[in-house]
Amino acid sequence: MTWDLNQLEALLSENHDLVVTNENNCLLIANSDGIDAWLAISGEQIIIETLLFAKSEVKNTAALNEEILKTHMLFPLTTVGLSQIGGEDYYTAFGSLSSQSKAESIIIELQTLFQNVEAFIDAYQIHLQ
Numbered sequence: 001m002t003w004d005l006n007q008l009e010a011l012l013s014e015n016h017d018l019v020v021t022n023e024n025n026c027l028l029i030a031n032s033d034g035i036d037a038w039l040a041i042s043g044e045q046i047i048i049e050t051l052l053f054a055k056s057e058v059k060n061t062a063a064l065n066e067e068i069l070k071t072h073m074l075f076p077l078t079t080v081g082l083s084q085i086g087g088e089d090y091y092t093a094f095g096s097l098s099s100q101s102k103a104e105s106i107i108i109e110l111q112t113l114f115q116n117v118e119a120f121i122d123a124y125q126i127h128l129q
Contacts, residue, residue: 095112
């Protein structure tokens with residue numbers, strides 16, 4: 001089965017700790033800790049992404065980027081990247097999986113992303129102004 005946004009919205013809405021809103025061909029997912037993530041289907045992939053912090057908040061981007069590259073394997077299923085939003089660069093955390101993944105895999109990916117966001121912020125806090 002290949003997932004569509006309506007099916008994913010129904011799946012994620014079963015979790016009472018999440019608030020799921022369908023906006024602009026994406027799902028906005030908020031957890032009970034106040035972390036927001038965006039879910040989109042792009043071709044054969046489901047991508048789930050959340051903002052960590054603005055690049056402008058980083059003291060030394062080269063030092064942070066090096067630390068990210070050295071520590072990325074400590075955070076399962078989640079990758080850190082840069083995305084441009086409204087003309088400003090942001091560090092983001094994201095995960096991707098097949099649009100044919102099992103429901104359990106999608107839930108695990110989302111839960112892991114939310115857990116890793118808190119860990120990323122803690123781990124990289126020393127690099128922020």
